[in-house]
Amino acid sequence: MSGLIRLGWAAVSAGDDRRKVAWRLLREVVGNPGIRISNPCPRCGGDHGPVRIEGAAVTASVTYAGGWALVAVVPSHAGAVGVDAEPEDDERRERAGLAGVLGAGSATVRDWVRVEAALKADRRGLRVEPGTVRVTRGRGGGTDASAADMGAWHAHVPGHGGTIAGWDLAGPPGVFVSAAIARD
Template structure:
């Protein structure tokens, strides 16, 4: 848990280094579009992929072996008065959406590595509906421009925080 943006980022970076457990790792998250420090996590010197998300005062990280694919994680408060007042209708295409829908889509887009350069409403989540929602549910996401589905899971997060993680196979340039 961390208090502000800078300390959440420091907490996330420390968690990643501790979980990887090897020296000489360089972390960065330069945005491919604007160059800011909010892009996908890049690890130099480690055979893993990583993703970071922030929700309220929490920093959430996910790791996967590089050969498994690219990992994405998203976390959002279950209750956010500003978000809930504005609603998520139309955010993920026609109709209504929930915070759980959003964390799934964003985790899939992070795993895809193109993030919000892909229209979130164009992502289709399959499975994980009805009684199959919440921590432990598995789902798949169809992301425009990908030949294969992104695999996803809803995870147990800190109290009041929804967390989903996704794994995307690395597609070759000829795919």
Template sequence: MQQTMVEGVRVAWARPAPDDRRETASTLIRALVAELAPGSDLRIEHRCPVCGGAHGRPVLPSAPVHASVAYADPWVVVAVAPDREVDALGIDAEVPDTTLDLTALFAPAHAPDLAGWTAIEAVLKADGRGLLVPPNQVLFAPDGVASVPGGGAFRILPVPAGPDLVVSLALRRRRSAPTPTRRP
């Protein structure tokens, strides 16, 4: 396992054994959650928001965290952040020599490069609707913020994972509650 931290978000990646991607993702998530929230129940559930099936984003119902996972053969990449700091989180990764033909998804505009594509997918994961939102509807501002119609804005951060992976993190920080003022 390799890991790093990007603005308080813990990110880890590893190569799984054959046919063991999901278990590797669960192991990585549990390791990061144990560091962030010691003593938490490390049970992970996967629930699809569309069909209710046992797939989709990882959720730890009894741990105060948000988690996201990406598969970039032969890698598994996960991100975990405390829910007191982060309201939404998404991660995506690709192997640099991956050839993606994204032309049809973005025509007539130009398709994004690999870093742009991982940023789009990370945003769609953080938004929670995934590819139910057309990828060409993710809009990027020059300040490193991306927005999704009906889903809000997400900060995009590159994750330094070395030459073997292109990784993007999308997050929305939790807004702190306003300080109450006393009235005379």
């Protein structure tokens, strides 16, 4: 199933508009320079909501990590995709720690990117309390035990009635990447 996900990334240099970099990357990964891209927030209308693509039968998600813009794209029939990424090393995050961000106890950066990818695929994002999401390792709903399923996991997101399958993916050096697909 993770073979359905097309992942792309591009460096965002100082002074670059990271959204423009991501939109250009989306057009490249989709293979259609004429697609229309927007990401209105369902609550306030601001430009920080789930990515919408018009002009191609795909769903997409965008994230930023360190100096990178990352995009994930899947065919619409597969469901909604979510992607998240975080630098493996981040001094500010290390000082703050991750204890309590995903409920009681500690969490790892990998735990966080899995949860956020699932929440983005769910399309409600951080309107759902991240600490209520339960991620379980194992094949993310795939039908075979291929090498692509080695980093598979699945998530239970309260209020989402369908399956959210996820995978840890290879991305830019020094960056943890996870993507998820939610089916209704």
